[in-house]
Amino acid sequence: MKKRQKIPIYVPVSFGSFLIQSASLCDYSSLRKLALKHPLLNLPADPALLKKKIQTSEDSFKGALEREKRQFLFVIKKREKSGEEEVIGSSQIFSKFGTRKNPFYSLKVCYHEAVLQLKVVRDGPSYLGGLIVDEPYRGHTEKIGKQISLIRFLFAAICGECFESTLHAEVAPFLDEKGQNPFYEHFIRPRLSLSMPEIDYLTLTNKEKLFSSYPREKILFSSLPESVRKGLGKPGLFSQRAARLLEKQNFYFTGEVDPFDGGPYMQAQTKDIPLIKNTKKVFFTSEAFIYPKGEDILSRADNKSPKQLGVNSLPSVLDFKKKKKGLWAKMEKGQFTGGLWEAHLCQTDIEKEPSPMNTDFLEQARKWGIKKKDTLFITPFE
16 A cells, blocks of 8 residues: 655744844835944935845845845844834844955965955955844844844745855954944054944945055964954954854855954855755745645645645644754745744645644735635754
C-alpha cells in the first residue's frame, strides 16, 4: 500500500506586538522625532533631506528608480489603543554603495605595513545602514532592534535581483570613557576642522568637497596615539550586539574602517547569509494554514478551495516539532509589511479529518493586513 504523503504545515500561534513597514511620507513626523533624538548619517533630521530620503524609499519599493539608486527605509511601529502609530525604530538597505558618480570611501588598515590608506570604490557592494531603536524600547522582550535589523535580510531574499553579490555593513565606533571618538578627536578634527554633524551633512550633500581635503598619503600607525590605535576597527559598547548579530549571518571584518570615526566595516557574501538562504515562500489559506510555496498541494489548490482540499482547519493528527519564532513579510503594490510571529512546524496527512482552528490568530492576521491566499515570506528569527 502506498504511503500517504506528509505535508509540512506551519501552524501559527501568535504575531508580535509591533509592525514593520516600508516608510511612507505619513511617517515623516514620527521619523523626524526619532532622528532628532538619535542623530545618524543615514537618518538626517534636516526636514528637506529626510523627506527626500522617505520619497526615495517609496520610489525604490515601487521599482520606480534605477537599481543602483534604490534605497529602502524600514520602520517598526507601536500601535496605540487610539489607533495612532508611533515609529520606534528604523533600518535601511541600499542596492548599491559606491558608483562612478558617487564613490564609496574607506580607510584600509594595512597591518603588514602598519599604515592606513584611503581607498576609493566606484563599483561597490550593497549596503546595510541606518539602524536605530528608540531608547525606551532597547532591551524589549520582543527584541525590537533584532527585528528591524534582520528584516532587511528577509527583504533581500524576496527581492534578490535588487542587490549585489556582497553586502556591506558599518558598525558604530569605539568611544572612550568620556564618550568621545579617539580617531575623530586626534586625527580628523585637527586636519579638517569639521564637527561630526558637518561631516554627515557633507557626506549626504557634497561628498566630493568633503574628501577633497582628506589626506591621500599613507598614515603611519606610529603617528597615532595608543588610544586611537586600540580603538581602531572596534565596535562601540552599545554596538557590540549589532556586530554579533552580523557575525551570526556570516559577516566578517574587512580590514577597513570608516574614514572619519574608525568604526569597523563588515561584509558577507549575500548567498551565504543564513537568513536569506532559509527564507521560504508560503501560502496563507483562509483559515490560517501556511504551506511551503511550491509544494504539490499548491498546484492542486489553484482551482479548489482549501475546504475541498481538507485543509480549512487544524488537522486532528499532527506530528508537532518545537514551537519556533520567525519573521514574516509580504509585498503588495510596492508596499512592504512584516513582523514577528510564532508557529509550530508540523507534518500532517491532508486526508485526515480536520478540527477547529484558533480564531484569535485569524483576528491578529487581519489586524496586520494578511488576507486569504496571500503569499508570505518567512525566515527563522535567530
